[in-house]
Amino acid sequence: MKTKELSYYTNGIEAKNTVILSQSITLVESSKKEHQVLAQQIINHCLPLSGNSIRIGITGVPGVGKSTFIEAFGTFLTGIGKKIAVLAIDPTSQQSRGSILGDKTRMDNLAVNPDAYIRPSASGKTLGGVGQKTHETILLCEAAGYEIILVETVGVGQSETEVFSMTDFFLLLMIAGAGDELQGIKRGIMEMADAILINKAEGDNLIKAKQARREYANALHLFPAKESDWIPHVELCSALQNTGIEEAWNIIESYLVKTKTTGYFEKNRKRQTKDWFYKFLNHQVLTSFYEGNGITEQLKEIEQQVLNGEISPFEASRIVMGN
Numbered sequence: 001m002k003t004k005e006l007s008y009y010t011n012g013i014e015a016k017n018t019v020i021l022s023q024s025i026t027l028v029e030s031s032k033k034e035h036q037v038l039a040q041q042i043i044n045h046c047l048p049l050s051g052n053s054i055r056i057g058i059t060g061v062p063g064v065g066k067s068t069f070i071e072a073f074g075t076f077l078t079g080i081g082k083k084i085a086v087l088a089i090d091p092t093s094q095q096s097r098g099s100i101l102g103d104k105t106r107m108d109n110l111a112v113n114p115d116a117y118i119r120p121s122a123s124g125k126t127l128g129g130v131g132q133k134t135h136e137t138i139l140l141c142e143a144a145g146y147e148i149i150l151v152e153t154v155g156v157g158q159s160e161t162e163v164f165s166m167t168d169f170f171l172l173l174m175i176a177g178a179g180d181e182l183q184g185i186k187r188g189i190m191e192m193a194d195a196i197l198i199n200k201a202e203g204d205n206l207i208k209a210k211q212a213r214r215e216y217a218n219a220l221h222l223f224p225a226k227e228s229d230w231i232p233h234v235e236l237c238s239a240l241q242n243t244g245i246e247e248a249w250n251i252i253e254s255y256l257v258k259t260k261t262t263g264y265f266e267k268n269r270k271r272q273t274k275d276w277f278y279k280f281l282n283h284q285v286l287t288s289f290y291e292g293n294g295i296t297e298q299l300k301e302i303e304q305q306v307l308n309g310e311i312s313p314f315e316a317s318r319i320v321m322g323n
């Protein structure tokens with residue numbers, strides 16, 4: 001990709017030009033050194049313009065209805081005048097690029113909605129992982145005027161913790177009639193949720209969905225209170241039939257009112273920013289250490305000494321660090 005000067009990207013983002021926004025995100029996602037340098041300049045420029053959105057994480061196992069929900073929810077949000085961006089963290093994309101959002105049949109309406117911006121997932125083999133890229137992509141989308149950022153992830157791996165650490169509100173989609181094991185949802189993920197939506201709650205499925213709502217509500221009671229003091233909601237929806245969608249937004253709005261009043265919202269954002277700083281710093285420290293002069297040879301030698309039982313692993317690490 002041939003790059004242009006910094007002002008091309010920054011002016012384009014400020015002018016809400018989605019083509020230039022996409023080009024900038026591609027730079028952010030690139031692992032090429034020169035792209036990275038430019039990307040960081042773009043991000044620095046955008047930082048003061050970012051932060052004014054609501055960041056919502058959405059997770060749930062494949063097939064639960066995430067993209068159908070985002071299509072309905074996103075369409076509702078643009079209908080009440082919001083500009084939304086949809087991003088995805090896809091832990092599987094290293095093998096098959098963009099498998100969450102790459103499928104063109106997903107989110108047909110949103111894809112042509114001028115108030116919605118959909119960005120398929122970054123693949124993750126870059127410094128700092130997929131999380132860093134998505135985090136920085138959020139900042140660019142905010143600078144481009146998107147007011148609600150939906151970050152989707154498949155609720156089966158590590159990635160929901162990453163999404164949790166970059167969003168304000170965490171939404172878990174479930175379906176009735178499948179046990180937790182079947183749905184592959186770990187207890188830890190339920191614990192992170194600010195709301196659980198039981199999707200496909202329609203027709204013959206409605207009774208089962210209501211039953212599931214009671215069960216999940218009871219289960220949530222057993223978890224320790226959240227630092228936000230927010231009591232997670234469990235509600236029903238049908239993404240396909242467009243029911244429970246406005247109610248989902250109402251829940252998020254009351255969450256915002258509550259956490260902005262108590263100051264938790266701001267505090268949580270600050271903590272997330274601090275955590276990201278240390279995460280990146282740790283990453284940089286490790287990278288520059290392992291890229292250091294002669295370190296590979298030194299490590300090989302001392303590793304052999306450890307394996308020969310000549311020195312202990314702990315002692316060896318102290319020697320390498322010069323302590």
Ligand code: GDP
Pocket residue numbers: 060061062063064065066067068069199200201202237238239240241
């Ligand atoms: P994802 O893998 O979590 O993104 O799930 P999808 O949105 O691709 O949905 C998986 C399947 O469930 C598709 O065939 C959808 O049409 C269907 N689906 C999604 N939401 C609903 C719903 O509310 N009711 C019904 N009956 N089917 C749904």
